[in-house]
Amino acid sequence: MPFTAAEENYIKTIFQLQLVEGMVSTNSVASTLETSAASVTDMLKKLKLKKLLVYEKYKGFKLNNEGKKAALSIIRKHRLWETFLVNILHFKWDEVHEVAEQLEHIQSNQLIDHLDNFLGNPQFDPHGDPIPDATGKMPVMTQINLTKFPLHIVGEVCSVGSQSSDMLSLLSHKQIEIGSTISVEQFFAFDESIDVKINNTLMVNISAKLAQHLYVKKLNYAS
Amino acid sequence: MPFTAAEENYIKTIFQLQLVEGMVSTNSVASTLETSAASVTDMLKKLKLKKLLVYEKYKGFKLNNEGKKAALSIIRKHRLWETFLVNILHFKWDEVHEVAEQLEHIQSNQLIDHLDNFLGNPQFDPHGDPIPDATGKMPVMTQINLTKFPLHIVGEVCSVGSQSSDMLSLLSHKQIEIGSTISVEQFFAFDESIDVKINNTLMVNISAKLAQHLYVKKLNYAS
DNA sequence: TTAAAATTTTAGATTTGTCTAAAAATATTT
DNA sequence: AAATATTTTTAGACAAATCTAAAATTTTAA
Numbered sequence: 001m002p003f004t005a006a007e008e009n010y011i012k013t014i015f016q017l018q019l020v021e022g023m024v025s026t027n028s029v030a031s032t033l034e035t036s037a038a039s040v041t042d043m044l045k046k047l048k049l050k051k052l053l054v055y056e057k058y059k060g061f062k063l064n065n066e067g068k069k070a071a072l073s074i075i076r077k078h079r080l081w082e083t084f085l086v087n088i089l090h091f092k093w094d095e096v097h098e099v100a101e102q103l104e105h106i107q108s109n110q111l112i113d114h115l116d117n118f119l120g121n122p123q124f125d126p127h128g129d130p131i132p133d134a135t136g137k138m139p140v141m142t143q144i145n146l147t148k149f150p151l152h153i154v155g156e157v158c159s160v161g162s163q164s165s166d167m168l169s170l171l172s173h174k175q176i177e178i179g180s181t182i183s184v185e186q187f188f189a190f191d192e193s194i195d196v197k198i199n200n201t202l203m204v205n206i207s208a209k210l211a212q213h214l215y216v217k218k219l220n221y222a223s
Numbered sequence: 224m225p226f227t228a229a230e231e232n233y234i235k236t237i238f239q240l241q242l243v244e245g246m247v248s249t250n251s252v253a254s255t256l257e258t259s260a261a262s263v264t265d266m267l268k269k270l271k272l273k274k275l276l277v278y279e280k281y282k283g284f285k286l287n288n289e290g291k292k293a294a295l296s297i298i299r300k301h302r303l304w305e306t307f308l309v310n311i312l313h314f315k316w317d318e319v320h321e322v323a324e325q326l327e328h329i330q331s332n333q334l335i336d337h338l339d340n341f342l343g344n345p346q347f348d349p350h351g352d353p354i355p356d357a358t359g360k361m362p363v364m365t366q367i368n369l370t371k372f373p374l375h376i377v378g379e380v381c382s383v384g385s386q387s388s389d390m391l392s393l394l395s396h397k398q399i400e401i402g403s404t405i406s407v408e409q410f411f412a413f414d415e416s417i418d419v420k421i422n423n424t425l426m427v428n429i430s431a432k433l434a435q436h437l438y439v440k441k442l443n444y445a446s
Numbered sequence: 447t448t449a450a451a452a453t454t455t456t457a458g459a460t461t462t463g464t465c466t467a468a469a470a471a472t473a474t475t476t
Numbered sequence: 477a478a479a480t481a482t483t484t485t486t487a488g489a490c491a492a493a494t495c496t497a498a499a500a501t502t503t504t505a506a
Contacts, residue, residue, distance in 0.1 A: 006463060015504060026484055039464055041485055046462090058471055089337040099331045106329075108322045114312040229493060249454055262494055264455055269492090281501055282453060448506090455500070465490075473482070 005105040007076050009033060010043050011052065012104075013070030014063055022042045023060040072136040078104040079125035079132075087119065088127040093126045093152065126150055128201050129218075146194075146206070146214040147185070152201070154219050161213035174204045182216055228328040231297050232256060233266050237286055238294030246283040271277040295359040302348035302355075303338050306390065309349040310342065315421075316349045316375060351376040351441040369407070369417075369429070369437040377406045377423070377442050384436035397427045405439055 003011065017024045026044070027129035028035045048055045063071060065167050074128075081103040085091040091099075113134065123139045124130055126152065130138045143158050157180045160167065171177065176198055185203065186195040192208035206214075226234065236255050240247045240362055249267070253260045266370040273280045275290035286294060288445065294320045299319035304326040308314040336357065339345075346362045353361045366381050380403045394400065399421055410425065416426075429437075 004462080027482090035463095036465065037484065038466080038486080042463075079348070085334075085337075088343055089334070091337065095333070099305075099329070099334050102329045104330070106322070106325045108325070110314075110318070111308075111312070111322050114314065118312055227492075250452090258493095259495065260454065261456080262495080263492075450503100450505080452503070453493105453501080455498100457498080458496090460493100460495070462492085462494105463490105466488090468487080470485070471483080473480100474503105475480075476478090 002107050003070065006043070007047065007050075008070075008105055010040075010047065011063065011071050012074045012078075012081040014053065014061070015068060015075070018062045023062055025060055027046065029166055045114060072132040072138070074104055076132040076136075077106070077112055077136070080112060080119065080122070082125045082127070083119050083122050083131070084115060087122075093150075096126070124150065140168060143215040143217045146182070146196075146216050147192075147208070149184050149189070149216050151184050154181055155216035156180070156219050157182055157214060158214040158217050161215065167210070167213060170210065174198070174206070175202060176214075178203075181219065182214075225330055226293065229266070230270065230273075231328055233263075234268065234286065234294050235278065235297045235301075237284070238291060238298070241322060245434060246285055248283055274284075281315045287391075293358055295355040295361070297327055299355040299357075300329070300335055302336060302352060303342065303345070303352070305348045306342050306345050306354070310345075316373075319349070347373065349373055351378070366438040366440045369405070369419075369434040369439050370415075370431070372407050372439050374407050374410070377404055378439035379403070379442050380405050380437060382438040385436065389421050390433070390436060393433065397421070397429070398425060399427075399437075403444065405437075 010029065010033070013029055014024050017028055017032065021028070026037050026040045030041045033040075044053070044055050044061060047053050047067070051064070052070060053061050053063050055061035076086075078100050081100045082093075082096045085096040085099060086093050116134070121133075122131055124144075130140070132138045149155055157176060157178055159178070160171065176182070181198075181199050183197045184194050185197050188194065192211075194206050194208075194211055195203060196206055197203050234238075236246050236252055237261065240251055241253065244251070249260050249263045252263045256263075267276070267278050267284060269391070270276050270290070271284075274287070275293060276284050276286050278284035301323050304323045305319045308319040308322060309316050339357070342358075345354055347367075351362070354362045372378055380399060380401055382401070383390065385387055399405070404422050406420045407417050409422050411417065417429050417431075419429055420426050420427060
């Protein structure tokens with residue numbers, strides 16, 4: 001059962017809306033996709049016919065398991081392509097969305113599996129968002145080591161991997177504490193140190209050793 | 224002026240037909256695209272309106288310069304994607320066509336330019352067909368050194384780069400002469416020797432040095 | 447050179463995805 | 477709780493790309 005590009009766009013949008021809202025409304029989909037409410041209603045009928053969602057007139061709707069499975073497969077494709085565009089073709093991370101929106105509709109499991117392998121089965125895309133695997137499982141982004149945190153993404157310091165007073169005093173000297181927001185701005189290959197921005201203002205340098213002991217979780221979702 | 228996927232498929236098909244026929248007929252396009260003659264007529268009107276072809280009712284048609292430019296851009300995309308699929312994602316060369324048919328319709332010059340660079344600005348695709356550059360210029364495949372000839376493609380030996388009797392006696396020992404058909408079947412990295420098939424039957428091994436002196440041109444086109 | 451055959455075009459219908467305008471249902475407010 | 481506002485759905489239309497069947501044109505051949 002392949003889907004059209006239009007169907008896939010609706011499926012993906014509904015999935016993302018129901019993550020935060022639970023139940024989804026016609027208008028919210030319409031404004032996200034920048035289309036009319038009437039068009040959304042039309043598409044809902046088709047998707048209901050294909051047994052992808054639970055929907056009753058005037059009552060709101062949400063994807064069922066089949067629909068969620070489809071959505072995860074599309075999101076997988078989108079995020080793998082974004083990873084390809086940034087890591088391999090050296091697009092800037094804010095230039096990839098439009099192209100990935102097209103690439104995600106290419107129909108070929110073989111293509112996606114090969115791409116996944118070529119990229120080294122990445123767990124997170126360049127925006128820091130988790131990439132579902134072929135079975136639809138998403139790695140939960142609880143916390144991730146600062147050394148593996150994507151560039152220019154704002155996260156929150158959520159744990160420190162050691163309680164040594166030497167380390168804690170260094171942290172306070174750099175004005176870093178649990179709950180601080182942090183983003184990695186630059187990586188220096190020579191000594192593997194990184195420049196990070198704390199609380200959106202202060203720029204400090206962090207050694208590789210310190211970074212290895214800081215765990216961060218992503219804050220605001222994008223893409 | 225972006226084209227729809229359907230328009231692009233017609234443009235590409237007409238281009239390839241007019242290369243051999245000069246003038247193109249409705250039926251030839253219909254059978255190539257496995258559609259009805261009526262559909263072709265409909266599309267011809269649209270393409271004429273967009274000033275891509277010279278067409279008068281019942282008289283046959285062909286792409287004008289604008290149309291050829293469009294066709295070359297599509298062929299460029301198709302062949303670059305095929306190169307990517309085979310060289311980078313390790314598809315077999317006979318598995319790529321269907322996927323490349325989809326990928327060629329992705330709209331992004333930036334994407335194609337980056338892909339071209341990433342692949343090292345290849346001149347020929349895995350089938351041995353020439354890849355147009357960004358301005359639409361195609362390298363003419365006159366003859367190409369055997370060491371650069373694509374795998375599993377049948378070519379014709381068209382010149383030998385030396386007249387030394389040592390070399391010519393070696394060639395006749397291996398039953399290779401001007402006009403023999405030849406295809407490269409395997410490359411051995413250790414000594415850079417290659418196994419080739421001569422006249423579709425005899426398999427012989429050729430040293431790197433000998434291969435460097437053999438020039439071959441591709442025989443039968445495939446896409 | 448006219449009759450038959452083949453090709454091409456037109457006419458009218460269908461599917462997909464979209465739209466606007468109006469009607470129906472639900473929600474909000476006084 | 478009635479009036480008003482908002483949301484959602486329906487009705488009818490349109491553009492793109494396709495189809496079949498019939499008409500128009502060109503080609504072939506008797």
